[in-house]
Amino acid sequence: MGGIEIAAALLGVINVLLVVRRSIWNYPFGIVMVALYFFVFWDAKLYSDALLQIFFLLIQVYGWWAWVHADRVDDGVAVRWMNRRAQAVWFSGTLVAIIIWGSGMARFTDAVAPMADGAVAGLSVAAQILQSLRRVESWVLWIAVDSLAIGLFAWRGLGVTAALYGLFWVLAVVGFVEWRRKART
Numbered sequence: 001m002g003g004i005e006i007a008a009a010l011l012g013v014i015n016v017l018l019v020v021r022r023s024i025w026n027y028p029f030g031i032v033m034v035a036l037y038f039f040v041f042w043d044a045k046l047y048s049d050a051l052l053q054i055f056f057l058l059i060q061v062y063g064w065w066a067w068v069h070a071d072r073v074d075d076g077v078a079v080r081w082m083n084r085r086a087q088a089v090w091f092s093g094t095l096v097a098i099i100i101w102g103s104g105m106a107r108f109t110d111a112v113a114p115m116a117d118g119a120v121a122g123l124s125v126a127a128q129i130l131q132s133l134r135r136v137e138s139w140v141l142w143i144a145v146d147s148l149a150i151g152l153f154a155w156r157g158l159g160v161t162a163a164l165y166g167l168f169w170v171l172a173v174v175g176f177v178e179w180r181r182k183a184r185t
Helices: 002-020 025-042 047-068 086-106 114-132 137-155 157-184
Strands: none
Touching: 002 025, 002 157, 025 047, 047 086, 047 114, 086 114, 086 137, 114 137, 137 157
16 A cells, blocks of 8 residues: 555645645545545544545545635635534534444444544544644544544554654644634734
8 A cells, every 4th residue: 555655645744744735626636535545544444534434535525625715814714713513513512423423433344543543534534524624623633533543543554654644743733723823804
């Protein structure tokens, strides 16, 4: 998987850099990246992450459409915060989804780390949806995803992907700071 993993990682860097800048052009790179990562994760028996790529493909298409129709601020899409109630609902729903998904993977597959993999998947789903909706909180979830994924992927021998998620962690912090600043204006 070396070449495919490297290509997917490079596309991922471009994708996230463009998301941080609130550029709609992040989506073509993201679509190709997730298609490649499906095979990388399947090969590593990280089934939750492999199946997550199918979701990402669908939400990338939706996100592209949503961002095309979004309000603009300076050179990017407008972003905003959720209210406290919405934050609590998203947190609770995400936690329940992680527990259900991870438990299902533990019971019905030979996944090597079903709960950790399920946590990465569940948090990623919530983060990607919130990102498509242009919510600042998406970056908080991406920071959590990246923190978990670095160790999980390194443990499975996906060194390039673990390094990519280290870079994603840095970019998620930058994205959070940038989107928080833009949400104020």
